[in-house]
C-alpha cells in the first residue's frame with residue numbers, strides 16, 4: 068500500500084513552517100534563559116556578598132560552562148548574549164565590591180595617619196612647643212601599639228669655642244715688607260764674628276726681618292748650653308711661618324752653626340729634614356758654606372749616593388769604636404728611615420736640633436712615619452714627645 072504523499076503546499080508554505088519552528092524554539096530558549104537568570108540571581112545574591120571579585124568571576128565561569136552543557140550548539144548566539152548580560156551584571160557587582168574594599172582600605176589608612184599625627188593628643192594637632200618638649204624616645208601609638216618614629220625633639224647644640232695654644236693664638240708678628248725692614252748686621256745681637264765675616268763675604272750686609280727676629284731668639288736660648296734655655300727651662304720650640312724668599316734658610320743655619328761650632332766631640336747634633344732631594348741639596352749647600360772654616364761636618368743623606376756610601380759618610384770604626392763623621396745631617400724622610408732601620412751608623416743619641424723645613428709638605432710624607440721612627444731611634448723615646456722636641460723646629 069502506497070503511502071499518501073503529502074499535498075504540495077508550495078515553497079512558501081515550507082518556509083513558513085521552518086520559520087514557525089525556529090520561532091517556537093527561540094521562544095523556548097528565551098524562557099529557559101529567563102528561568103536560568105532568575106535561578107542564578109536568587110542563588111548568587113546572598114553568597115556574592117561574602118566572596119571576592121575573583122571568586123565571583125570563577126563562579127560565573129563555572130555557571131556558564133555548566134549551562135553550556137545543557138544548551139545545544141544552535142543556542143550559542145543566545146548564550147553569548149546571556150553571557151554578556153551576566154558579565155555586565157558581575158562587573159557592576161564587583162565594582163561595588165571594589166569600591167567597598169577601597170573604602171575599607173582608606174578607612175584603615177585614615178586610622179594609621181591619624182595615629183601618627185596625634186598619638187598623645189587624642190586626635191588634635193600638636194603645637195610646635197609641644198613637639199619641642201616631647202621626649203627623645205619614640206612613643207608607642209595608642210591605637211596600633213607600634214612605636215612612632217621620627218618624633219625627636221630639637222636640642223640646642225652648644226657652640227664650641229675653638230681654643231688655640233698661646234703660641235698660635237698670639238704669635239710674634241714680623242714685618243712683611245723686607246726692603247723697608249732690613250736690619251744692619253752690626254745691630255744684630257749675639258751673632259759671632261766668624262758668621263758676620265761669612266755673611267759679609269757672601270755680600271750680605273743686612274738681615275731680613277724674619278732673620279733679625281728669630282736668629283737672636285735661638286742664640287739666646289742656647290747661650291747657656293744646648294741642654295738648658297733661659298732660667299734653667301728647656302729650650303723653646305720655634306715655629307716659623309714666612310713667605311717664600313724671606314730668608315728662612317739662613318734663619319736656622321746661622322744659629323745652629325754658632326751653637327755647635329764650639330763642640331769638642333763630633334756627634335750628630337742637628338738634623339734637617341726636607342721633603343725632596345733637591346731641597347735637601349740646597350740646604351746642605353748653605354750649611355756647608357757657613358760651616359766652612361769651622362770644625363763642623365755637614366753630611367747629606369738624600370739618596371744622591373748609595374746607602375752604603377751614605378753610611379760610610381756618617382760614621383767610621385776606629386780602634387774598634389764607632390766615631391761619628393757628621394755634626395749636621397741634612398736628610399729626606401725616606402733615606403732617614405732607611406738609615407734608622409738598616410744600620411746603626413746614624414746615631415741620634417746627641418741630637419739637639421731638629422729642623423723640619425717645608426713643614427706643610429712634610430705633613431704629606433708623614434705616611435712614611437719618619438717622625439715616629441726618629442722618636443724611637445732617639446734614646447729619650449720613653450719620655451714624652453715634647454721633650455724630644457726640645458730642639459728648634461722651623
Ligand SMILES: Nc1ncnc2c1ncn2[C@@H]1O[C@H](COP(=O)(O)OP(=O)(O)OP(=O)(O)O)[C@@H](O)[C@H]1O
Pocket residue numbers: 270271272273274275278309310311312313314315316317
Ligand atoms: N739677609 C739677606 N740678604 C740678602 N740676601 C739674602 C738674605 N737672606 C737670604 N738671602 C737670599 O735670599 C734668597 C732666598 O732665601 P731663602 O732660600 O733662605 O728663602 P726661603 O724663605 O727659605 O725660601 P723658600 O721658602 O723658597 O725656601 C737666597 O738666594 C738667599 O741667598
